[in-house]
Amino acid sequence: MRIKHPPEETIGRLLAYLRTLLCLQEEGVATVSSQRLAELCQVKSSMVRKDFSYFGEFGTPGVGYNVDEMIRQLRKILKLDKALKAALVGVGNVGRALLLYPGFKEEGLRIVAAFDNDPGKIGQRVNDLVIEDVDALKKRVKQKGIRLGILATPVSEAPNVAERMAKAGLKAILSFAPCQLNMPKGVRVQCVDLAMEMARLVYHL
């Protein structure tokens, strides 16, 4: 099968297909039509077929797509077929919840180091990890070959911490601090803004 690099806007949909296929797999569904998948992901079925056509032919006409096979292929296309290590900075309420969040492991993502600057937290154990001093970030990132960071500090500290994370060699940061200002250049930052997600819902009430 050919693997081409899909355009940026396709990636979001491929992730949505993957998530939905994982749900179908959990429900014991073996095959799914492009119509059904499109319906579940709220896109047009012609879009599903177009998106998948980037990667060769999967479906069997009249039968649909094999769920297990599609998941395997999508994981490969989305580079989710290898285990990935992440470093967490900021072990407050959100950080602690993330350390205990089971969903990351399912996608092959593992938080292998956690950091804080609070002497009261450094040395504490959460799950299998001992919280380390944030001063050890650069050393640990290099030593463990970590490329992904998770930023879960208070908003006011986020720009500084993000800069430290970038300098430590992390290439991408998932930020739970909403502020997008002053983020370091050359590092991809994805923000999860819970209050704004909520606000979007409120608008449609």
Next chain:
Amino acid sequence: MRIKHPPEETIGRLLAYLRTLLCLQEEGVATVSSQRLAELCQVKSSMVRKDFSYFGEFGTPGVGYNVDEMIRQLRKILKLDKALKAALVGVGNVGRALLLYPGFKEEGLRIVAAFDNDPGKIGQRVNDLVIEDVDALKKRVKQKGIRLGILATPVSEAPNVAERMAKAGLKAILSFAPCQLNMPKGVRVQCVDLAMEMARLVYHL
């Protein structure tokens, strides 16, 4: 000032403008040009001007937009100018973090009731709230006039719980369970899928 209903795709951008303006406000910035705001939100400045033109004229040529005034107007347009009550179902690690999350309050959102089905948790206090039996959900939603729900149960329980939330009269649900299948009709569901946000970053590493 006229308030028209902006098209769906505009809402997401308005939320991004609001978030960025709040950050600028925190930094003590009083006015911002459409160019600068566009740059920070990664859209074209002509788009910023077009989006704002739905709501009349705000900016002063050569001076830019008044940050405080824009925030006030955007909150009004986005219906974020009134306090909003939410009910949380599922007080595990994620639910607990949400109860302690300061970001909601800043947007006028307040979790006023929390529910679980674990007898070991019911009756426990988190912040100002006592965790209640999920069987009391419908009664409490009615009594307190709650319209927003937050779903933070394990994935396997999410479809059932979402249905109970819909039956209890909640009109919109923010779900931290990624599965979008079997969600009740007539209720708007917004999913926060942390593993997928992470996966999107991984793709670009």
